Amino acid sequence: METPAEPDAGRRRAGWLVGGPVGVLTGGLIGLLAAAVGVAVGEFGAALSAAFGSGAPKAPVVAVGEWAIDLSPVWLKEAAIRNFGSHDKTALLTGVYVTIGVVSVITGIVARRYLHVGTGLAAAFGLLGLIAAVTRPVVGFGSWFPALLAGAATVIALRQLTLWSLQPSVSGPAADPADDAEPAEPAEPARSAAPAERRRFLVTLLGTGAGALVGGFGSRAWLNSRYNVAPARAAVVLPEAATPLPQLPASVHPDVPDLEPFFTPNAQFYRVDTALTVPQVDPKEWMLRIHGMVDRPFAVSFAELLRMPLEEHDLTLTCVSNTIGGPYCGNARWLGAPLAPLLRQAGVQVGADQILSTSFDGMTIGTPVEAVLDGRQAMLAIAMNGQTLPVEHGFPCRMLVPGLYGYVSATKWVVDLELTTFAKNAGFWVGEGWAQQAPVKTASRIDVPGTGATLSAGTIAVAGVAWATHRGVAGVEVQVDKGPWVTADLATADTPDTWRQWSYPWHATPGQHTLTVRCTDGTGTLQTPVIQDTLPDGATGYHSIQVTID
Numbered sequence: 001m002e003t004p005a006e007p008d009a010g011r012r013r014a015g016w017l018v019g020g021p022v023g024v025l026t027g028g029l030i031g032l033l034a035a036a037v038g039v040a041v042g043e044f045g046a047a048l049s050a051a052f053g054s055g056a057p058k059a060p061v062v063a064v065g066e067w068a069i070d071l072s073p074v075w076l077k078e079a080a081i082r083n084f085g086s087h088d089k090t091a092l093l094t095g096v097y098v099t100i101g102v103v104s105v106i107t108g109i110v111a112r113r114y115l116h117v118g119t120g121l122a123a124a125f126g127l128l129g130l131i132a133a134v135t136r137p138v139v140g141f142g143s144w145f146p147a148l149l150a151g152a153a154t155v156i157a158l159r160q161l162t163l164w165s166l167q168p169s170v171s172g173p174a175a176d177p178a179d180d181a182e183p184a185e186p187a188e189p190a191r192s193a194a195p196a197e198r199r200r201f202l203v204t205l206l207g208t209g210a211g212a213l214v215g216g217f218g219s220r221a222w223l224n225s226r227y228n229v230a231p232a233r234a235a236v237v238l239p240e241a242a243t244p245l246p247q248l249p250a251s252v253h254p255d256v257p258d259l260e261p262f263f264t265p266n267a268q269f270y271r272v273d274t275a276l277t278v279p280q281v282d283p284k285e286w287m288l289r290i291h292g293m294v295d296r297p298f299a300v301s302f303a304e305l306l307r308m309p310l311e312e313h314d315l316t317l318t319c320v321s322n323t324i325g326g327p328y329c330g331n332a333r334w335l336g337a338p339l340a341p342l343l344r345q346a347g348v349q350v351g352a353d354q355i356l357s358t359s360f361d362g363m364t365i366g367t368p369v370e371a372v373l374d375g376r377q378a379m380l381a382i383a384m385n386g387q388t389l390p391v392e393h394g395f396p397c398r399m400l401v402p403g404l405y406g407y408v409s410a411t412k413w414v415v416d417l418e419l420t421t422f423a424k425n426a427g428f429w430v431g432e433g434w435a436q437q438a439p440v441k442t443a444s445r446i447d448v449p450g451t452g453a454t455l456s457a458g459t460i461a462v463a464g465v466a467w468a469t470h471r472g473v474a475g476v477e478v479q480v481d482k483g484p485w486v487t488a489d490l491a492t493a494d495t496p497d498t499w500r501q502w503s504y505p506w507h508a509t510p511g512q513h514t515l516t517v518r519c520t521d522g523t524g525t526l527q528t529p530v531i532q533d534t535l536p537d538g539a540t541g542y543h544s545i546q547v548t549i550d
């Protein structure tokens, strides 16, 4: 006869639903708590490794989330960018937590029947966290240690709580359905102790939950404050440009209500990156290495960068993931060090056709050397619209190359430029199926009125933006329904590297109407009407809106 002191036996006797619904509930709760302990210990581990000064501390949950971003197929990444916009990060983390929640509830329930299986499940999940941590581009003690700690804590918490919950003094033999068939007499003495023991168990559960919450959030808060470059960013004194650009005439912006400003305010500027938590790069420690196929490799510090002759440049940045009429395009006045002189200083060797830049968080982006050296204003930017580069946009330094989509040119938090060849190395996105060479395609967009609007007959101001970055915009035309293409009024051009705003006074008659826009770039080439998806090198086709005129 088995004794109650041997929990495995009690468990076997108890059957699938140990203690019925209450047992399942207990199992689920234990699973959830074990996972909470794991997550919290992971956060604590990250804080711990940060405290001991080891770089790049990363909580396992963040590592798993970033891993999920990397692993997700291109269409899913695309869908996430499209549907969540900059909220995709929150959505993803929520997804990670929900998944952990579901898996852990199941694990907890299973563990009450098959402790070894439950343990195995928890260990496997912990292992996933560890794999995620060690496959991040930037790996160190700070990433695998928290994951290992988290996995171990989850397994221990799950086993301890499960074993304890199966003690007859806690689960209560009366609540055990299998007891009807095979009464467990040895449990009798425990029954008298049950209420006290059960209370102790419940208090422990509550305490574990509370401890996990406080410990987890506490560690995260501590980490966030320790790794918060906001104060360092605020302390940066921006130098003047060697030759400051003049203020632009008001005529770069048509006076149409609701049309966005010519320069996109930093807070409204789109954000696209794979960083689940915004990289916090201390400008005091920041260094940019220029090496690889160069004669004289060197490194620049942030202080040195600020002392270089800086230039201002107006540039419209676009994402290859931007669909027709989509929002992933923004225009800013950037301040930074021109990149070409730095490459010349390093002495690019014959045959090097790619600058493979790497960010602090391990993103790699491949840019043609040719594009940087052909006279265009490629730069290492440190400021955006008169403000020190916002942290989300790459503080302390990001790369920018006019005329190329962001994924082949605009490395944020850039720390390394390796001169190499396209044949030898591919940047991250190229490995995901995106084109190696990606000049920005000609695009135009109707922003006002919004599609689906209902307006009164009369003259309606239609307006929007058009860009053909580095080629410039020479003309914009609007088509009403199937009518002829008519010329829109172009606002004053800034540079060929910026978008151009336009407007068109439309004499609207009652009914349903479709408005379409197209533009001609600075080389005289008309925007193509051929509809193409964003993959592999940018969408094409004309943007249309539907409006109802009363």
Ligand SMILES: Nc1nc2c(c(=O)[nH]1)N[C@H]1C(S)=C(S)[C@@H](COP(=O)(O)O)O[C@H]1N2
Residues within 6 Å of the ligand: 269, 270, 271, 272, 273, 274, 275, 317, 318, 319, 320, 359, 360, 361, 363, 392, 393, 394, 405, 406, 407, 410, 411, 412, 413
């Ligand atoms: N480190 C890093 N830099 C990056 C990316 C990234 O994921 N990580 N995404 C690139 C892409 S795809 C684009 S479109 C631009 C977007 O820059 P923004 O977020 O400042 O608008 O950054 C580029 N630089």
Ligand SMILES: [Mo]
Residues within 6 Å of the ligand: 272, 318, 319, 320, 321, 405, 406, 407
């Ligand atoms: Mo992008």
